[in-house]
Amino acid sequence: MTTDNRPLKSYEWVMQDIRKQMEDGALHPGDRLASVVDLAVRYGVGRSTVREALSSLKALGLLDIRQGGGTFVRNQPAPELQGDEAEAWMRRSESLRHIVEVRNVLETGAASLAARHRTESDLTQLQATLDGMAAHLDDETYGEQADVRFHLQIAAATHNPVIADLMESLSGRLHDSMRDTRALWFYSQRSSSERLLGEHAAIAAAIRDSRPEEAGRLMSQHITKMAQVLDEKGARL
Helix, strand or coil, X not given: CCCCCCCCCHHHHHHHHHHHHHHHCCCCCCCECCCHHHHHHHHCCCHHHXXXXXXXXXXXXXXXXXXXXXXXXXXXXXXXXXXXXHHHHHHHXXXXXHHHHHHHHHHHHHHHHHHHHCCHHHHHHXXXXXXXXXXXXXXXXXXXXXXXXXXXXXXXXXXXXXXXXHHHHCHHHHHHHHHHHHHHHHHCCCCCHHHHHHHHHHHHHHHHCCCHHHHHHHHHHHHHHHHHHHHHHHHHC
């Protein structure tokens, strides 16, 4: 139970139990956790609940989720941010916020243009990326890479080489910002891999159906949520 007598959400008590095992020494640095499927059976919850718990622990710096390699207890769990570390986070958060602002300006327009100019080949590529995301919901590294690929594909679907080049030039920063905001997004209790996939699928559907206003609105909404998470994280430090 929480301190205000409200029951914990399922993923919260799964998260707390795993963390308690670390604190009690039942799980040691470097130990590999059971698979998502096995943990779901063990706790009697759905796989999405386990994924949310693991993603939250990853955001806290307690777990390392490796592409195709499983989930491991980190050797040196990240401590709470204090003093200079908090200031460093604030500087990093400000940089991330700037990237998110640029993305909102650039990608909202790109989504609208893609809905006007996309080809069947563009749609095939977007769907292939969505299918890959759906098939690798347990793999955060794959998810980060597919996330970047999805947004670059939308830029390419505008068939405006300037927009495509601008997005390509930002690809390195896009990956870093998506990695950090995805982790914060999960930890903020706002979402899970399935819900993020749903947002991407809705944007792709608007592009497929040639609805430029809707594509732009959904993209802006998607990116604006990331800025809200950054603001809330900064307020909690």
